[in-house]
Amino acid sequence: MSAVPVARTVAAVALPLAWNNIVLPRLGLGVRGRTAANAGFATGYTLALRDGPNRCSRAGLRYGLLAAGVVVASYGAALAFPALRRRLGAMSDRRPEVSAVEWVTVHVPIGTVYTEELIFRGCLDPLLDKAFGPRAGALLSAASFGLWHIAPARAAGDSVPATLAVTTAGGLVLGSLRRRAADATAPALLHLALNAGGAISPRLARRIGSAFEER
Template sequence: MRPRQAAGTIAAVALPLIWSNAVLPRLGLGIRGRTAANAGWATAYALAVPAEPGRSSWRGVRCGLLAASGVIAGYVVALAVPSLRWQLAELADRGPDVPATEWVAVHIPIGTVYSEELVFRGTLDPLLDHVFGPRIGALLGAATFGLWHIAPARAVGDNIPATVAVTTAGGFVFGWLRRRTAGTVAPALLHLAMNAGGAIAPRLARRIEASSRGCRPGNN
């Protein structure tokens, strides 16, 4: 690897981590400001970092919809099974300072899915594949994606090592879908289904639990 290429690759890996874990938290923005800042920074990053752009295809759409359907089916099953529904109902609300519709329709698609897929599957992963090959590139890209979530986990009080491990695994799956379909549509659809379902399902679970308690004998 040439020194110039090495420096560019290191910068491409470091910049997302610096942004997510150091710069963005210090800006003190509310959720609307964070969404706008993340989307703007991701766009600038993609324009600045040279990478082989992926292409959109019907195969990517089909694979993405299939993967997303599996996630949605999992949430439906969890809502239908009382013991799993109770666990969903106990999960913390991740978008407390905005209406649920705004959280699901704006902040998840733009602030999370668009921003992260553009930075990672759309820019960084193709660059790492080109420099190191698909195997090492997949590992490095997934690990960087996991480390990107350190500050967000700290902000909501989640276990940081567990969050990094889970999001690293998720990044590996998203990256596999990108390589499988040669585009970012499939991982973006899966990412959207996972995050939107994670926001909607606990709310539905709480409503179902409250309704079921209200219908029990002796609660009149």
């Protein structure tokens, strides 16, 4: 380990996991309360532990828009092909207790993307890279990102091992993009495209399918 203090590194890993898996579930908040609480926690966590300033660089925007464009194009292609569109339409609507518009414009960008990208790619990734080197830091941060999702997976009735595998892999992809762009803006834009597209595309698929059936 480098000169990064051990206690600071341990706290940086442990605090988000304790927050999302122990503290937040026990607060019993609704979706709006969780979004506000998550954003507040992420902001305070980053102010306390981040070394460098937050920034939105040209490289971050360029890489992020390119990656997000690939995701949007993929969703568009899936909607264009009947077999894939039917699969999308069969997916359950997982937004809780709020309208689709509110979910996509408020809770996805703030409660999920802002919170997770600020904590993991904006703060924890650079700290672990500095402490352990980029390779080990990438693995540790991705594993932490996976463990962050344990309580949400249980609450949704999802398989915890499958969720851990998927979100850890996602953490590796998002972290790799952050390192390539040297900016957390890039993975944030990709994350937003993935989650917003995942919320919108099943609804679009059902509407398109219904429109074809009415003809």
